[in-house]
Amino acid sequence: MNAIKYELIKVCKQSGARLGKLHTPHGTIDTPVFMPVGTQATIKSMTPEELKQMDAKIILSNTYHLYLRPGHHLVEKAGGLHKFMNWDRAILTDSGGFQVFSLGDLRKITEEGVTFRSHLDGSKHFLSPEKVMEIENALGADIIMSFDECTPYPADYNYTKNSMERTLRWAERGKNAHKKTDVQALFGIVQGGMYKDLRYESAMRTQEIDFPGYSIGGLSVGESKEMMRDILEHTAPLLPTDKPRYLMGVGSPDDLIDGVIRGIDMFDCVLPTRIARNGTAMTSQGKVVVRNANYAESFEPLDSHCNCYTCQNYSRAYIRHLVKTNEILGARLITTHNLHFLINLMKQIREAIAEDRLLDFRKEFFESYGYQL
Numbered sequence: 001m002n003a004i005k006y007e008l009i010k011v012c013k014q015s016g017a018r019l020g021k022l023h024t025p026h027g028t029i030d031t032p033v034f035m036p037v038g039t040q041a042t043i044k045s046m047t048p049e050e051l052k053q054m055d056a057k058i059i060l061s062n063t064y065h066l067y068l069r070p071g072h073h074l075v076e077k078a079g080g081l082h083k084f085m086n087w088d089r090a091i092l093t094d095s096g097g098f099q100v101f102s103l104g105d106l107r108k109i110t111e112e113g114v115t116f117r118s119h120l121d122g123s124k125h126f127l128s129p130e131k132v133m134e135i136e137n138a139l140g141a142d143i144i145m146s147f148d149e150c151t152p153y154p155a156d157y158n159y160t161k162n163s164m165e166r167t168l169r170w171a172e173r174g175k176n177a178h179k180k181t182d183v184q185a186l187f188g189i190v191q192g193g194m195y196k197d198l199r200y201e202s203a204m205r206t207q208e209i210d211f212p213g214y215s216i217g218g219l220s221v222g223e224s225k226e227m228m229r230d231i232l233e234h235t236a237p238l239l240p241t242d243k244p245r246y247l248m249g250v251g252s253p254d255d256l257i258d259g260v261i262r263g264i265d266m267f268d269c270v271l272p273t274r275i276a277r278n279g280t281a282m283t284s285q286g287k288v289v290v291r292n293a294n295y296a297e298s299f300e301p302l303d304s305h306c307n308c309y310t311c312q313n314y315s316r317a318y319i320r321h322l323v324k325t326n327e328i329l330g331a332r333l334i335t336t337h338n339l340h341f342l343i344n345l346m347k348q349i350r351e352a353i354a355e356d357r358l359l360d361f362r363k364e365f366f367e368s369y370g371y372q373l
């Protein structure tokens with residue numbers, strides 16, 4: 001018995017995008033969906049109640065960070081991640097692979113796993129597919145990822161092939177070590193860098209191992225948007241239609257729309273929360289860097305088309321003042337708006353799929369947002 005079930009509701013006749021429902025042990029999620037990222041078991045500065053008010057149905061947390069602090073045994077002792085952080089809706093944990101390879105110092109990769117030093121205190125650690133399953137089983141998220149290497153960009157063909165092959169072997173080991181298949185769904189991750197034949201091989205062989213859902217990793221890692229869309233367009237249709245498809249680490253508004261059009265159901269990204277803390281809002285008219293002097297006397301909301309708490313009650317001038325004086329409320333108000341903006345964008349995308357007009361919606365959105373078509 002799988003922990004999750006994906007239900008394909010319909011395919012947009014205009015764009016080919018998928019409308020679906022993802023049933024999890026902690027509620028049903030309408031897809032396509034954007035998942036806010038709570039690295040340290042918190043979406044920075046937001047309470048779970050606030051996230052529910054903006055209709056977040058699933059959030060992501062990071063295995064690597066929680067393993068280092070406070071430790072997965074402590075989270076397990078607290079009753080699991082849902083209880084520990086007071087979030088009773090769905091959670092997804094990543095594999096830690098991306099952070100081990102990007103943050104871990106002096107890492108050494110062998111067939112067995114990766115030895116690295118913590119970016120926090122230099123302490124030595126070892127993560128293997130089995131260890132990552134132990135950690136993710138203890139954290140208890142509804143959806144968990146198998147340990148992979150996110151192939152860096154650029155990487156030559158041989159490196160990418162060897163890395164992809166190892167990720168496949170690790171996926172099989174992770175699946176064998178997964179102890180809670182009835183309440184946690186383990187996703188396989190398709191790698192293969194920017195090489196279409198490797199993407200094909202990875203997609204096919206990951207499916208042979210057989211997972212309840214599939215992720216596409218190793219995109220949005222420094223390549224051009226054209227290249228990303230080309231690889232995505234090649235890879236997504238290789239995945240089964242009756243399982244959810246998750247594009248990891250992608251979350252700018254244009255990438256969300258273009259990812260959905262290429263058949264993706266799930267996205268996550270730190271972008272909306274990270275830029276909020278730097279004083280930048282995503283709006284229907286494009287980015288607003290509220291810190292800029294030209295907003296000093298702007299008594300308009302961040303986005304006049306937005307009905308979030310921030311836009312109903314506060315002006316750009318006030319938020320700019322908070323950001324300039326490093327007041328916590330400034331980051332909170334922009335985070336509230338940015339998450340609401342992306343969650344609402346996904347809702348508009350789902351409505352457009354239901355009405356077979358996603359390409360029309362894309363054109364309208366991009367004209368307003370200021371992207372070239």
Ligand SMILES: [Zn+2]
Binds near residue numbers: 306308337
């Ligand atoms: Zn707003």
